[in-house]
Amino acid sequence: MDVSVEQRDPVTVVTVAGSVDGVTSPALAARFHDEIAAGRVRLVGDLSGVDYMSSAGLRALLETVKEARQHGGDLRLAAVRPAVLRVLDLSGFTKILKLFDDAGAAVASFGG
DSSP: OEEEEEEEEEEEEEEEEEEEEETTTTHHHHHHHHHHHHTTOOEEEEEEEEEOOOOHHHHHHHHHHHHHHHTTTTEEEEEEHHHHHHHHHTHHHHHHEEEEEHHHHHHTTTTT
């Protein structure tokens, strides 16, 4: 799994590529936590490069959205591939998280 971070003030875009599973999800959760700890609580997870997500990956997303919302922000997902969308949908995460077609739309959804 590869993770990169881009600031699109006031939003932080975290781009993820590869598999998010029991081995890689702690690193993803830590990266999101570091952003929130630094005061960057408006987060977009660009999942365009994610081809697989396990329940451990779902837990990382859930931890992140809870923490961001506790600090007045949110986590929104962008460019979710069909296989990952299926996992999100079956687990009820599409009711918890807002999903967008691309990172630009997700960033814009936060407004000014």
